[in-house]
Amino acid sequence: MRENPERLAWFVLLTSFFICIGLAVAIPLGIRHYIYYSQVKQPVRVEVQQPTLSITLAGRGLPLSVHDTYDDLPDGSIVQTGGAVGHLVTYFPHQDEQGNRIVAVTIQLYENSGVVFESARSPRFSVSTMPHTVSLKVTKGRVRISISKGTDRPTTVHLRTDHATVTLSEGTYWITVDPSRTEITVRYGQAQIRPIADDQILSLDRSERAIVETHRIVGPLSSARDLIQNGDFTLPLEEGWQKYNRDIQIPGEPEGEVTLTEVNGRTSVLITRQGMGHLETGITQEINTYIRDFSFLQLHLLLNVIGHNVPVCGSLGSECPIMVRIDYRDADGNERQWLQGFYTLPDPATPGNPSFCVTCNIRNEHIQVPANTWYSYDSENLIPALSHDGQGPTLIKSITIYASGHSYQSAIAEVELIGQE
Numbered sequence: 001m002r003e004n005p006e007r008l009a010w011f012v013l014l015t016s017f018f019i020c021i022g023l024a025v026a027i028p029l030g031i032r033h034y035i036y037y038s039q040v041k042q043p044v045r046v047e048v049q050q051p052t053l054s055i056t057l058a059g060r061g062l063p064l065s066v067h068d069t070y071d072d073l074p075d076g077s078i079v080q081t082g083g084a085v086g087h088l089v090t091y092f093p094h095q096d097e098q099g100n101r102i103v104a105v106t107i108q109l110y111e112n113s114g115v116v117f118e119s120a121r122s123p124r125f126s127v128s129t130m131p132h133t134v135s136l137k138v139t140k141g142r143v144r145i146s147i148s149k150g151t152d153r154p155t156t157v158h159l160r161t162d163h164a165t166v167t168l169s170e171g172t173y174w175i176t177v178d179p180s181r182t183e184i185t186v187r188y189g190q191a192q193i194r195p196i197a198d199d200q201i202l203s204l205d206r207s208e209r210a211i212v213e214t215h216r217i218v219g220p221l222s223s224a225r226d227l228i229q230n231g232d233f234t235l236p237l238e239e240g241w242q243k244y245n246r247d248i249q250i251p252g253e254p255e256g257e258v259t260l261t262e263v264n265g266r267t268s269v270l271i272t273r274q275g276m277g278h279l280e281t282g283i284t285q286e287i288n289t290y291i292r293d294f295s296f297l298q299l300h301l302l303l304n305v306i307g308h309n310v311p312v313c314g315s316l317g318s319e320c321p322i323m324v325r326i327d328y329r330d331a332d333g334n335e336r337q338w339l340q341g342f343y344t345l346p347d348p349a350t351p352g353n354p355s356f357c358v359t360c361n362i363r364n365e366h367i368q369v370p371a372n373t374w375y376s377y378d379s380e381n382l383i384p385a386l387s388h389d390g391q392g393p394t395l396i397k398s399i400t401i402y403a404s405g406h407s408y409q410s411a412i413a414e415v416e417l418i419g420q421e
Helices: 005-037
Strands: 039-041 044-050 053-056 064-066 077-081 085-095 101-109 114-123 132-147 155-160 164-168 171-178 181-188 191-195 202-204 208-213 216-222 242-246 257-263 266-273 279-290 296-308 322-329 335-343 375-378 395-405 408-420
Touching (some): 077 085, 077 101, 085 114, 164 171, 202 208, 202 216, 279 408, 296 322, 322 408
Parallel strands (some): 132 155
Antiparallel strands (some): 039 114, 044 085, 053 064, 077 114, 085 101, 132 171, 164 191, 171 181, 242 279, 257 266
């Protein structure tokens, strides 16, 4: 080539030209790829409802016992419950008008359950079209996953078990894992499921479920159905619900208010009152569904008692900051009620206010919940509790959720009454 300087010159010229073209293409593509696919970590908060929950941080062998909350959960951490119940809460990277971080995904772990939290990411730049993503592995037990609607972009949860990989979009899902299989139930939303040892992909829509074993998938199957209309309050409150005030004790005192608003990033019904004397404020929904052939009925609530000024639920146990009542008809045609109360303020006196409703026919123990914290309640199967003389209930008439007392502030974000024949 030294003997032919023209060839050398052409070689240098063409090489420089192609390098220039390559850089002219690669640099913008690299910048574009970085802008569109670069991600940032989002904070994850662990909230314990019933102590104690254990967290094993990535790279550390000994688990930590968590009694209240744990902020900024690291990637790769193992979260397990024994008798405890806990939340993993991930947040969107922006805030609502009140300055609260908006909840993206809530992962509810029930007793004897475990997950490996892998990551929570959001696009670094707003021009990116990529969704918020949360990745985790469910190792055992029962998990409920609620994915909120993003205000700027959708959210996707990538979930793994020993039997399948699952992609979840906005909605609510139940995941149950045992050594032999995984069961996925869609309350609403859409799930894409692929068994570990198979390329088959199954899509589940609202009120469908599937059972996945290592080499096969069964579904879609019919799911238990929700008897509540607009239980997530995404529609105007008038769609399914009626609000009310009643039993005011002192004429002229202010009534309570029921508003549809956001509380800590969740669309919620907020019940408030500041006053003297007794008053009941709430929402009610007519259901009128025959359940004679139901073998399973479960109530789910996501609630937050922000404050109240009556210890426990008052001197008669009937003034709870949140109480839920189910009106139903038994096999003999009798009108009956089932009630459950929730409170935060204990009674320092001995003896104090009763822990159940003294004036009610159903005397379920009221449940003490943490103040100003979201609490997820899931009842046992209610069919035995609603049965009398060996005969089950025939008709669910209505459900009412209310606050009662003098001054109270409570929020409800989710109401479900799940029934299955």
